[in-house]
Amino acid sequence: MARTVADFRTNNKPWWCPGCGDFAVMTALQKAAAKLGLDPEKVVVVSGIGCSGKLSDYFNSYGFHSMHGRTLPAATGIKLANRDLTVIAAGGDGDGYGIGLNHFLHSIRRNVDITYLVMDNHIYGLTKGQFSPTSDPGHKTVTSPEGTLDAPVQPITMALATGIGYVAQGFSGDPNQMADLIVGAIEHKGFSLVNLISPCVTFNKVNTYDYYKENLINLAVDEKYDSSNRGIALQKMMETNELVTGLIYKGESTPLEDTLPGYDNNPLVKQDLNIESDRWFKAMQKFA
Ligand SMILES: Cc1ncc(C[n+]2csc(CCOP(=O)(O)OP(=O)(O)O)c2C)c(N)n1
Ligand code: SF4
Ligand SMILES: [Mg+2]
Numbered sequence: 001m002a003r004t005v006a007d008f009r010t011n012n013k014p015w016w017c018p019g020c021g022d023f024a025v026m027t028a029l030q031k032a033a034a035k036l037g038l039d040p041e042k043v044v045v046v047s048g049i050g051c052s053g054k055l056s057d058y059f060n061s062y063g064f065h066s067m068h069g070r071t072l073p074a075a076t077g078i079k080l081a082n083r084d085l086t087v088i089a090a091g092g093d094g095d096g097y098g099i100g101l102n103h104f105l106h107s108i109r110r111n112v113d114i115t116y117l118v119m120d121n122h123i124y125g126l127t128k129g130q131f132s133p134t135s136d137p138g139h140k141t142v143t144s145p146e147g148t149l150d151a152p153v154q155p156i157t158m159a160l161a162t163g164i165g166y167v168a169q170g171f172s173g174d175p176n177q178m179a180d181l182i183v184g185a186i187e188h189k190g191f192s193l194v195n196l197i198s199p200c201v202t203f204n205k206v207n208t209y210d211y212y213k214e215n216l217i218n219l220a221v222d223e224k225y226d227s228s229n230r231g232i233a234l235q236k237m238m239e240t241n242e243l244v245t246g247l248i249y250k251g252e253s254t255p256l257e258d259t260l261p262g263y264d265n266n267p268l269v270k271q272d273l274n275i276e277s278d279r280w281f282k283a284m285q286k287f288a
Helices: 022-035 051-058 071-081 093-099 101-110 155-161 175-187 209-215 230-240 277-285
Strands: 043-047 062-065 086-092 115-120 166-171 192-197 244-250
Touching: 022 051, 022 086, 022 115, 022 175, 043 051, 043 071, 051 062, 051 086, 051 115, 062 071, 071 086, 071 093, 071 101, 071 115, 086 093, 093 101, 093 115, 093 155, 101 155, 115 175, 155 166, 155 192, 155 230, 155 244, 166 175, 175 192, 175 244, 230 244
Parallel strands: 043 062, 043 086, 086 115, 115 192, 166 192
Antiparallel strands: 166 244
16 A cells, blocks of 8 residues: 555654754654555554654554663564564664663674664763763763763674674765665664664754764765675774765675574464463453
């Protein structure tokens, strides 16, 4: 069935600050879903805690607003219980690369067919401007008045080194490119990451739209760049400090669901559990 962006809108009014990069991410995701002709009732957006986590409220599909840093375990469970669903995990840089970093790495290794969208604003937005794991060295914030001392997490380099099958980076200044990268990620069979540079206009006065317009290199216009070569992708990330947009790497991938021994093709929700009603109600009484 042909879909439009309107099919993926809700009546909830976004409370993001005017100019927040997350608006463009939401629009890009809606465009991508329309382009792919997805059915809203067959999509689940699992979001984290943060300004970015509000995405699941504004996107018309099933939604699961999970705990801070726990988007990926929830998304993994949902996908394995019902492989007919398109599962999109979405959260912030603090959510995914700080408290949730271990889940990020293990999800790449596990390779369940999930699309992970990280709205990376290099700051904790919701809690009002503390430095995040991707903040630039020396960034002065309320929790780093003399500038951050930690080396930043390099999520794309890390993802490539851990064996990810699809990784791309978009920028809120170019929502059409973002939408195309999300389409590619959803189509990819296996775990995919689209890191989305989504400026926080309220609490990050360093990594602004203008800063990115000046510093980002669009890989799509570099004819010599080979996005099917992991080594070249890694080298490019190290040379550019990950300041790129476009498809960074896409390679062969076999999702976990295709190799899991004894895994039933039929989603759990459609299986006949063969439980007589008496036994079922007795079991349920234990939780009453
Ligand atoms: C377990 C837990 N620890 C800490 C918090 C407080 N907290 C809420 S959101 C957040 C960080 C948000 O930053 P990010 O994930 O980058 O999202 P953004 O708001 O920037 O989109 C923190 C530390 C929490 N809600 N739960
Ligand atoms: S605080 Fe920052 S991340 Fe949060 S809604 Fe405002 S601009 Fe967006
Ligand atoms: Mg953030």
